[in-house]
Amino acid sequence: MPVLNLRSDFAEADTLPEQMAAIGRRARAAARRMALASARTKDGALKSIAERIRASRDEILSENARDVAAARSAGQSAALIDRLTLDPGRLAGMADAVEKVGSLADPVGRQLAAIERPNGLLIERIAVPLGVVGVIFEARPNVTADAGALCLKAGNAAILRAGSDSHRTAMAIARAMSRGLADAGLPEDAIQLVPTRDRAAVGLMLAGLDGCVDVIVPRGGRGLVERVQAEARVPVFAHLDGINHVYVAAAADLDMARTVLLNSKMRRTSVCGAAETLLVDRACAATHLAPLVHALLESGCAVRGDAETRAVDPRVTAASEEDWHTEYLDAIIAVRVVDGIEAAIEHIETYGSHHTDAIITEDDTAATRFLAEVDSAIVTHNASTQFADGGEFGFGAEIGIATGRMHARGPVGVEQLTTFKYRVHGNGQTRP
Amino acid sequence: MPVLNLRSDFAEADTLPEQMAAIGRRARAAARRMALASARTKDGALKSIAERIRASRDEILSENARDVAAARSAGQSAALIDRLTLDPGRLAGMADAVEKVGSLADPVGRQLAAIERPNGLLIERIAVPLGVVGVIFEARPNVTADAGALCLKAGNAAILRAGSDSHRTAMAIARAMSRGLADAGLPEDAIQLVPTRDRAAVGLMLAGLDGCVDVIVPRGGRGLVERVQAEARVPVFAHLDGINHVYVAAAADLDMARTVLLNSKMRRTSVCGAAETLLVDRACAATHLAPLVHALLESGCAVRGDAETRAVDPRVTAASEEDWHTEYLDAIIAVRVVDGIEAAIEHIETYGSHHTDAIITEDDTAATRFLAEVDSAIVTHNASTQFADGGEFGFGAEIGIATGRMHARGPVGVEQLTTFKYRVHGNGQTRP
Structure with a gap:
């Protein structure tokens, strides 16, 4: 042997x-x-x-x-x-x-x-x-x-x-x-x-x-x-990092946003599909920011935020520039209010790691734009970032998750462990 | 600007x-x-x-x-x-x-x-x-x-x-x-x-x-x-080389073999899809080797061969080990008699460059085996190796031909200049 x-x-x-x-x-x-x-x-x-x-x-x-x-x-x-x-x-x-x-x-x-x-x-x-x-x-x-x-x-x-x-x-x-x-x-x-x-x-x-x-x-x-x-x-x-974002857009259903956010962040904090940053659109911040931050805090998640987020609850500490770049893999989240979908996409493209990013909204036009413009291996609409997993994709199993652009991207299952060849069947053809 | x-x-x-x-x-x-x-x-x-x-x-x-x-x-x-x-x-x-x-x-x-x-x-x-x-x-x-x-x-x-x-x-x-x-x-x-x-x-x-x-x-x-x-x-x-083979197997139609071989070698000798080596199966060498070698010589192609090929015509010079490794990109071909399909495949896997290889035969079982076992980007049955081209594949145009195994293999057309992402559409799903 x-x-x-x-x-x-x-x-x-x-x-x-x-x-x-x-x-x-x-x-x-x-x-x-x-x-x-x-x-x-x-x-x-x-x-x-x-x-x-x-x-x-x-x-x-x-x-x-x-x-x-x-x-x-x-x-x-x-x-x-x-x-x-x-x-x-x-x-x-x-x-x-x-x-x-x-x-x-x-x-x-x-x-x-x-x-x-x-x-x-x-x-x-x-x-x-x-x-x-x-x-x-x-x-x-x-x-x-x-x-x-x-x-x-x-x-x-x-x-x-x-x-x-x-x-x-x-x-x-x-x-x-x-x-x-x-x-x-x-x-x-x-x-x-x-x-x-x-x-x-x-x-x-x-x-x-x-x-x-x-x-x-x-x-x-x-x-x-x-x-x-x-x-x-x-x-x-x-993939090097999973700096994944949940963007709660204008027209987000608050209950859904809370449920999907908590699952994205807290289901398991140590997995690469866990959310690390919450972006709340200014258009819904007045109604959504406080309940979302409180839900995070009550679930045991530390919150680091911008000035508007800190104004919601004294337990929120200040987020520094480094926080937007950080994959905590822990019960910590960075939170920021953004001025519309363009600013949200810009934040994600600047600080993200092209792994998995989610938008929560009832507005299909905004969702379509987010799914098209966010250049990540996986983009979700009204679904937890923790679905970033070959098993959850129906691949049966995965050998890992890739954020490169070549050959395999996202969960790498058995299909992505293959390549291809061309078989040409003729009956005597020659090239003119 | x-x-x-x-x-x-x-x-x-x-x-x-x-x-x-x-x-x-x-x-x-x-x-x-x-x-x-x-x-x-x-x-x-x-x-x-x-x-x-x-x-x-x-x-x-x-x-x-x-x-x-x-x-x-x-x-x-x-x-x-x-x-x-x-x-x-x-x-x-x-x-x-x-x-x-x-x-x-x-x-x-x-x-x-x-x-x-x-x-x-x-x-x-x-x-x-x-x-x-x-x-x-x-x-x-x-x-x-x-x-x-x-x-x-x-x-x-x-x-x-x-x-x-x-x-x-x-x-x-x-x-x-x-x-x-x-x-x-x-x-x-x-x-x-x-x-x-x-x-x-x-x-x-x-x-x-x-x-x-x-x-x-x-x-x-x-x-x-x-x-x-x-x-x-x-x-x-x-691709580094196009050391492409035409294997004339047992049960090859001689006329088809001659036509496809001449096109594979001589249509244009300077392209990467041009054939560089001819392998003739011992099972048909007695009938096929001489006519194929004569056709090559008459078309202006220099032939370098093993002992059996040299016996066919005095114009055939001796092939050295180096010839089997050589991409001539010229009107020169190396010719060898092989003992069956296994030896043909072994020769191709040893000396080839995984670009384009052809089998000529009326035996579908042999063709199926060749197409499965030869590990090249393109394998053809009864068709010229010079079809190795994005235009001929219907891709419209190509940026080149790849012999690597990742992402693109064979002609690289516009489809191979794309990658993919996953879009996940939900209505509030969370991962259990």
């Missing part, structure tokens, strides 16, 4: 660059085989992987206990240790999630377009796998299973790089996954975990392993995403 | 990086306005641009005469001077081509997907412009008009960088285009030509001008594409 052998291959090889290059070559070879695997074979492999994860429960939990103990000794934060820790319930959920990916429609082989030409040529645009996906993550060991399963479903090979804290757990999960691939007759190298904690391995992945990595997906905090975006020589699917 | 002012702005500004950054900011601002332009406005602008180019005929031809004279003095090749030279006919063709782009369907605003969720949300995936497209080209001054028109049609802003030889001509064309944009009420900065020959400007574009360039399209020879691919910090739509 190559992944099991990998550790010894790795130990014997001369230098880290050579070792990583070998991982890249194995991934490329595996990707060629994966691209031809039928939906049935891939779904069978996902089922086998889920079973292998369940069967490896004791091994995975015991490796996880070692990771957790090491993280505790190293004085890591309670939040990190929570992200790192598996228990039988979380492990079962991970296996179930892998199996569920098997129930999604196969994204490979879809006919995306068909062009009949006057000369009789039929030109088809057909979805094919992207190739090799590099995933770099931090403490959450379940990314191994989640990301590996999505890459597999889309016919790709994956090179996974776990954070130092989750390394042992991720290795145990990756071993189970390779066994599941083998059970289904697919190449074990289709999911490889980089078997070293050496941080230089990340740099080599970002350089593309001699053309053997087609895209990098970072899964982790701002520091990781920033490094990946700065250094990567291959395309990246990622 | 900013583009006219540009030269003086440029001269007054302090450093090249500052000057280029200003071009980037102007492009970004123009892109925001272009993204909201209606199809009618954009098509009107294309018409105005065509008229302005026609009206500027004398100015453009006179600047072109200066470029040509300078290129002659500098001892440039006849081929380069031919690419550089405009005459009234070529200029009229350029204007007509711009106008024709206006007749294409608007790629912006297309609904690419619509998802109705159980909670009542309607999620639309809508095509929007990519943003700012950087185009770097060499001697052909008509790229200014062609690329500018395609970017405009897709609602993008363009930053164009002409080669030193075509700089004066390109400036004159760009001035006419900015006037046409102004005539239509669109921002003149939507098409900017970098007003300096300083090669450092290219490096700054490749670095992305502080996030103000979304994609780079190089239009020129291998040296340019290689530099762009090596240095670019933003996505690139390009």
